[in-house]
Amino acid sequence: MKTLLITGISGFVGGHVVHFFKNHPHEYEIHGISRSNISWDYFSGSFPLAETVTFHRADLLDRTRIAAIIDAVQPDCILHLAAQSSVGESWNTPASSFTNNVTGFLNIVEPVRLSGRATKIVSVGSAEQYGVVDKRSLPLREDAIQHPVNPYGAARVAQEYLANIYAEGYGLDICSTRSFNHCGPGQTDRFVASAIAKQFARISLGKQDPVIEIGDSTIVRDFLDVRDVVRAYVLLLEKGVRGQVYNICSGRGYAISELVTLLSNRMQIPVRIHQSPMKRRPQDNPQIVGSYDKIRAELGWYPYISLADSLLEMYAYWENQLSQEKGMNGRVE
Secondary structure, three states: OOOOOEOOOOOOHHHHHHHHHOOOOOOEEEEEOOOOOOOOOOOOOHHHHHHEEEEEEOOOHHHHHHHHHHHHHHEEEEOOOOOOHHHHHHHHHHHHHHHHHHHHHHHHHHHHHHHOOOEEEOOOOHHHEEEOOOOOHHOOOOOOOOOOOOOHHHHHHHHHHHHHHHHHOOOEEEEEEEEEOOOOOOOOOHHHHHHHHHHHHHOOOOOOOEEEEEEOOOOOOHHEEEEEEEEEEEHHHOOOOOOEEEOOOOOOOOOOHHHHHHHHHHHHOOOOEEEHHHHHHOOOOOOOOEOOHHHHHHOOOOOOOHHHHHHHHHHHHHHHHHHHHHHHHOOOO
């Protein structure tokens, strides 16, 4: 049996990766690293799910601790999910965002390099690496120029460049992703799709007026369901080519206002949109839409869960969470 090490395992994507392996035949003994405890409240029976993982509490910036874990686990594969992944937070704390993403990555690949072990590594990046693009260049392919316009995107570019250096210079078996906006049940409301779904749940429970607060409603993003993302990561662990980069995207762009319209129509809840200046960023990419032609041609992957279905499941998740709070406290917080 192979050993798979997942960094950032306690997070949103990590939970969905473990859930995938629990429900599909696989040959992995799964270990996970995270600073925080596992709390996958978006799956029924989440504690049995957590029990399928050997958990190692550690901060990726603790080089000695991470090296000791990798030496003990001897992973055949590493899925590097851990990151400070919020663009908004990176504007607030640019230095720590860069350090967490770049130094954390180095503290994973260096022990692998020094061990000489043939470990397969999938390094997860972001569509924010592309930066501001000309509409005529959409959909973005992997050979597009990277020009990040926020601290998070810059850190992800640095991570990818380092991955390429370790692949080509040191011979490590690393491939990278540029993962576009993904969403699904369990995602924090720090991300726009989940924040919109949560507001609809609050409205349906009578806790919020029928007004959806967002930032710039015209921003266009390429959204895909986290479960489609997980399928791509599993394929890359098995078949991703050393030194290659793969877009993980839906190939379709949606303005943020369209997410509101989708849920409003599906739930038959009429709402107004309020664009809050407080939610706007110092600089943002007007539109990011990707092409998944490369990963489809090489690995046969393509997304199949619709954005409308993802939003409805996020709404159901938040309605359940808020209803539980109401049950405990006598009112919705």
